[in-house]
Amino acid sequence: MMQRRATPGDDVAVARGDIAEGQPVSADGISLVARQAIPSGHKIALRPVLAGQRVLKYGQATQAIEPGDHVHVNNLDMPANTTEHSVRNVYAPTSLSENPATFEGYVREDGRVGTRNYIGVISNVNCSLPQFDRWCTSILRPVQVSCGSELARDGGSTHHRCHRQAPPACQT
Incomplete structure:
Protein backbone atom coordinates (compact mmCIF):
# COMPACT_ATOMS: atom_id res chain seq x y z
CA MET A 1 0.00 0.00 0.00
CA MET A 2 1.36 3.40 -0.98
CA GLN A 3 1.64 5.88 1.90
CA ARG A 4 2.11 9.62 1.65
CA ARG A 5 4.49 12.12 3.24
CA ALA A 6 3.03 15.54 3.96
CA THR A 7 6.13 17.10 2.35
CA PRO A 8 9.37 15.68 0.89
CA GLY A 9 12.04 15.11 3.51
CA ASP A 10 9.61 14.09 6.26
CA ASP A 11 10.79 11.39 8.66
CA VAL A 12 7.37 9.74 8.60
CA ALA A 13 4.48 9.04 6.24
CA VAL A 14 0.78 8.99 7.07
CA ALA A 15 -0.96 5.63 6.65
CA ARG A 16 -3.69 5.94 4.03
CA GLY A 17 -5.36 2.81 5.37
CA ASP A 18 -4.85 0.26 8.15
CA ILE A 19 -1.44 -1.42 7.89
CA ALA A 20 -0.90 -4.91 9.31
CA GLU A 21 2.28 -5.90 11.13
CA GLY A 22 4.70 -7.33 8.56
CA GLN A 23 2.90 -5.71 5.62
CA PRO A 24 5.18 -4.23 2.92
CA VAL A 25 4.58 -0.51 2.40
CA SER A 26 6.11 2.22 0.26
CA ALA A 27 6.15 6.00 0.39
CA ASP A 28 7.73 8.25 -2.20
CA GLY A 29 10.13 5.57 -3.42
CA ILE A 30 11.01 4.22 0.05
CA SER A 31 10.00 0.58 0.58
CA LEU A 32 9.87 -1.02 4.03
CA VAL A 33 7.92 -3.46 6.18
CA ALA A 34 5.60 -2.36 9.00
CA ARG A 35 7.05 -3.50 12.34
CA GLN A 36 3.70 -3.06 14.16
CA ALA A 37 0.08 -2.69 13.15
CA ILE A 38 -0.57 0.95 12.21
CA PRO A 39 -4.10 2.38 12.09
CA SER A 40 -5.23 4.52 9.19
CA GLY A 41 -4.20 8.15 9.65
CA HIS A 42 -1.31 7.31 11.99
CA LYS A 43 2.38 7.75 11.17
CA ILE A 44 4.96 5.18 10.03
CA ALA A 45 8.71 5.87 10.31
CA LEU A 46 10.55 6.03 6.99
CA ARG A 47 14.07 6.25 8.44
CA PRO A 48 15.81 5.66 11.77
CA VAL A 49 15.33 8.34 14.43
CA LEU A 50 17.49 8.34 17.57
CA ALA A 51 16.06 8.90 21.05
CA GLY A 52 15.92 12.66 21.67
CA GLN A 53 16.13 13.43 17.96
CA ARG A 54 13.54 15.66 16.33
CA VAL A 55 10.86 14.02 14.18
CA LEU A 56 10.26 16.65 11.53
CA LYS A 57 6.97 18.52 12.22
CA TYR A 58 5.73 16.05 14.83
CA GLY A 59 7.90 16.34 17.94
CA GLN A 60 10.85 14.53 19.51
CA ALA A 61 11.55 10.81 19.75
CA THR A 62 11.38 9.52 23.34
CA GLN A 63 13.10 6.29 22.28
CA ALA A 64 14.86 4.96 19.18
CA ILE A 65 12.49 4.60 16.23
CA GLU A 66 13.25 2.21 13.37
CA PRO A 67 11.94 2.35 9.80
CA GLY A 68 8.51 0.70 9.77
CA ASP A 69 7.72 1.59 13.40
CA HIS A 70 4.37 3.07 14.39
CA VAL A 71 5.19 6.66 15.42
CA HIS A 72 2.73 7.71 18.10
CA VAL A 73 2.47 8.79 21.76
CA ASN A 74 4.44 5.73 22.89
CA ASN A 75 7.65 6.94 21.20
CA LEU A 76 7.00 10.61 20.43
CA ASP A 77 6.58 13.68 22.62
CA MET A 78 6.29 17.39 22.18
CA PRO A 79 8.99 18.88 24.43
CA ALA A 80 8.08 21.78 26.67
CA ASN A 81 8.92 25.21 25.32
CA THR A 82 11.86 26.55 27.30
CA THR A 83 11.53 30.11 26.03
CA GLU A 84 10.54 32.52 28.77
CA HIS A 85 7.57 34.65 27.83
CA SER A 86 6.62 37.95 29.35
CA VAL A 87 2.92 38.49 29.87
CA ARG A 88 1.54 41.98 29.46
CA ASN A 89 -0.19 42.94 32.68
CA VAL A 90 -1.14 46.55 31.95
CA TYR A 91 -4.89 46.98 31.64
CA ALA A 92 -6.52 50.00 30.06
CA PRO A 93 -10.31 50.08 30.59
CA THR A 94 -12.42 50.62 27.50
CA SER A 95 -15.95 51.88 27.11
CA LEU A 96 -18.74 50.39 25.05
CA SER A 97 -19.69 51.99 21.77
CA GLU A 98 -22.58 54.44 21.91
CA ASN A 99 -23.70 53.32 18.45
CA PRO A 100 -26.41 50.66 18.46
CA ALA A 101 -25.68 47.23 17.01
CA THR A 102 -26.52 46.70 13.35
CA PHE A 103 -27.51 43.72 11.25
CA GLU A 104 -25.72 43.31 7.93
CA GLY A 105 -28.04 40.91 6.17
CA TYR A 106 -30.83 41.10 3.66
CA VAL A 107 -34.61 40.97 3.82
CA ARG A 108 -36.40 38.40 1.66
CA GLU A 109 -39.67 39.13 -0.16
CA ASP A 110 -41.64 37.23 2.50
CA GLY A 111 -40.14 39.32 5.31
CA ARG A 112 -37.66 36.72 6.56
Whole structure:
Protein backbone atom coordinates (compact mmCIF):
# COMPACT_ATOMS: atom_id res chain seq x y z
CA MET A 1 0.00 0.00 0.00
CA MET A 2 1.36 3.40 -0.98
CA GLN A 3 1.64 5.88 1.90
CA ARG A 4 2.11 9.62 1.65
CA ARG A 5 4.49 12.12 3.24
CA ALA A 6 3.03 15.54 3.96
CA THR A 7 6.13 17.10 2.35
CA PRO A 8 9.37 15.68 0.89
CA GLY A 9 12.04 15.11 3.51
CA ASP A 10 9.61 14.09 6.26
CA ASP A 11 10.79 11.39 8.66
CA VAL A 12 7.37 9.74 8.60
CA ALA A 13 4.48 9.04 6.24
CA VAL A 14 0.78 8.99 7.07
CA ALA A 15 -0.96 5.63 6.65
CA ARG A 16 -3.69 5.94 4.03
CA GLY A 17 -5.36 2.81 5.37
CA ASP A 18 -4.85 0.26 8.15
CA ILE A 19 -1.44 -1.42 7.89
CA ALA A 20 -0.90 -4.91 9.31
CA GLU A 21 2.28 -5.90 11.13
CA GLY A 22 4.70 -7.33 8.56
CA GLN A 23 2.90 -5.71 5.62
CA PRO A 24 5.18 -4.23 2.92
CA VAL A 25 4.58 -0.51 2.40
CA SER A 26 6.11 2.22 0.26
CA ALA A 27 6.15 6.00 0.39
CA ASP A 28 7.73 8.25 -2.20
CA GLY A 29 10.13 5.57 -3.42
CA ILE A 30 11.01 4.22 0.05
CA SER A 31 10.00 0.58 0.58
CA LEU A 32 9.87 -1.02 4.03
CA VAL A 33 7.92 -3.46 6.18
CA ALA A 34 5.60 -2.36 9.00
CA ARG A 35 7.05 -3.50 12.34
CA GLN A 36 3.70 -3.06 14.16
CA ALA A 37 0.08 -2.69 13.15
CA ILE A 38 -0.57 0.95 12.21
CA PRO A 39 -4.10 2.38 12.09
CA SER A 40 -5.23 4.52 9.19
CA GLY A 41 -4.20 8.15 9.65
CA HIS A 42 -1.31 7.31 11.99
CA LYS A 43 2.38 7.75 11.17
CA ILE A 44 4.96 5.18 10.03
CA ALA A 45 8.71 5.87 10.31
CA LEU A 46 10.55 6.03 6.99
CA ARG A 47 14.07 6.25 8.44
CA PRO A 48 15.81 5.66 11.77
CA VAL A 49 15.33 8.34 14.43
CA LEU A 50 17.49 8.34 17.57
CA ALA A 51 16.06 8.90 21.05
CA GLY A 52 15.92 12.66 21.67
CA GLN A 53 16.13 13.43 17.96
CA ARG A 54 13.54 15.66 16.33
CA VAL A 55 10.86 14.02 14.18
CA LEU A 56 10.26 16.65 11.53
CA LYS A 57 6.97 18.52 12.22
CA TYR A 58 5.73 16.05 14.83
CA GLY A 59 7.90 16.34 17.94
CA GLN A 60 10.85 14.53 19.51
CA ALA A 61 11.55 10.81 19.75
CA THR A 62 11.38 9.52 23.34
CA GLN A 63 13.10 6.29 22.28
CA ALA A 64 14.86 4.96 19.18
CA ILE A 65 12.49 4.60 16.23
CA GLU A 66 13.25 2.21 13.37
CA PRO A 67 11.94 2.35 9.80
CA GLY A 68 8.51 0.70 9.77
CA ASP A 69 7.72 1.59 13.40
CA HIS A 70 4.37 3.07 14.39
CA VAL A 71 5.19 6.66 15.42
CA HIS A 72 2.73 7.71 18.10
CA VAL A 73 2.47 8.79 21.76
CA ASN A 74 4.44 5.73 22.89
CA ASN A 75 7.65 6.94 21.20
CA LEU A 76 7.00 10.61 20.43
CA ASP A 77 6.58 13.68 22.62
CA MET A 78 6.29 17.39 22.18
CA PRO A 79 8.99 18.88 24.43
CA ALA A 80 8.08 21.78 26.67
CA ASN A 81 8.92 25.21 25.32
CA THR A 82 11.86 26.55 27.30
CA THR A 83 11.53 30.11 26.03
CA GLU A 84 10.54 32.52 28.77
CA HIS A 85 7.57 34.65 27.83
CA SER A 86 6.62 37.95 29.35
CA VAL A 87 2.92 38.49 29.87
CA ARG A 88 1.54 41.98 29.46
CA ASN A 89 -0.19 42.94 32.68
CA VAL A 90 -1.14 46.55 31.95
CA TYR A 91 -4.89 46.98 31.64
CA ALA A 92 -6.52 50.00 30.06
CA PRO A 93 -10.31 50.08 30.59
CA THR A 94 -12.42 50.62 27.50
CA SER A 95 -15.95 51.88 27.11
CA LEU A 96 -18.74 50.39 25.05
CA SER A 97 -19.69 51.99 21.77
CA GLU A 98 -22.58 54.44 21.91
CA ASN A 99 -23.70 53.32 18.45
CA PRO A 100 -26.41 50.66 18.46
CA ALA A 101 -25.68 47.23 17.01
CA THR A 102 -26.52 46.70 13.35
CA PHE A 103 -27.51 43.72 11.25
CA GLU A 104 -25.72 43.31 7.93
CA GLY A 105 -28.04 40.91 6.17
CA TYR A 106 -30.83 41.10 3.66
CA VAL A 107 -34.61 40.97 3.82
CA ARG A 108 -36.40 38.40 1.66
CA GLU A 109 -39.67 39.13 -0.16
CA ASP A 110 -41.64 37.23 2.50
CA GLY A 111 -40.14 39.32 5.31
CA ARG A 112 -37.66 36.72 6.56
CA VAL A 113 -34.05 37.81 6.81
CA GLY A 114 -30.85 36.07 5.87
CA THR A 115 -27.11 36.40 5.86
CA ARG A 116 -24.50 35.22 3.42
CA ASN A 117 -22.89 31.95 4.46
CA TYR A 118 -19.20 31.27 4.06
CA ILE A 119 -17.14 28.16 4.56
CA GLY A 120 -13.78 29.10 6.03
CA VAL A 121 -10.91 26.65 6.03
CA ILE A 122 -7.57 27.87 7.31
CA SER A 123 -4.25 26.10 6.94
CA ASN A 124 -2.42 26.74 10.20
CA VAL A 125 1.00 25.44 9.07
CA ASN A 126 2.80 25.62 5.73
CA CYS A 127 3.40 21.87 5.60
CA SER A 128 -0.32 21.28 5.11
CA LEU A 129 -0.64 23.52 2.05
CA PRO A 130 -0.56 20.67 -0.52
CA GLN A 131 -3.37 18.87 1.33
CA PHE A 132 -5.23 22.16 1.74
CA ASP A 133 -5.03 22.82 -2.00
CA ARG A 134 -6.32 19.32 -2.77
CA TRP A 135 -9.19 19.92 -0.33
CA CYS A 136 -10.13 23.17 -2.06
CA THR A 137 -10.16 21.44 -5.41
CA SER A 138 -11.98 18.25 -4.38
CA ILE A 139 -14.57 19.73 -2.00
CA LEU A 140 -15.26 23.18 -3.41
CA ARG A 141 -15.10 22.29 -7.13
CA PRO A 142 -18.52 20.51 -7.04
CA VAL A 143 -20.01 23.62 -5.39
CA GLN A 144 -18.55 25.75 -8.17
CA VAL A 145 -20.02 23.48 -10.83
CA SER A 146 -23.47 23.19 -9.24
CA CYS A 147 -23.85 26.89 -8.41
CA GLY A 148 -21.71 28.42 -11.12
CA SER A 149 -19.64 30.19 -8.47
CA GLU A 150 -16.05 31.30 -8.58
CA LEU A 151 -13.32 29.28 -6.85
CA ALA A 152 -10.32 31.39 -5.94
CA ARG A 153 -7.03 30.54 -4.31
CA ASP A 154 -4.84 33.15 -2.70
CA GLY A 155 -1.49 31.88 -1.52
CA GLY A 156 1.91 32.86 -0.29
CA SER A 157 4.66 31.32 1.77
CA THR A 158 2.75 31.87 5.02
CA HIS A 159 -0.80 32.55 3.87
CA HIS A 160 -3.09 30.34 1.81
CA ARG A 161 -6.84 30.41 1.53
CA CYS A 162 -9.54 29.42 -0.85
CA HIS A 163 -12.96 30.97 -1.08
CA ARG A 164 -15.97 30.97 -3.31
CA GLN A 165 -18.52 33.59 -4.12
CA ALA A 166 -21.86 32.06 -5.02
CA PRO A 167 -24.25 33.86 -7.35
CA PRO A 168 -27.55 35.16 -5.88
CA ALA A 169 -29.46 32.01 -6.95
CA CYS A 170 -27.33 29.91 -4.58
CA GLN A 171 -27.53 32.35 -1.66
CA THR A 172 -31.19 31.85 -0.74
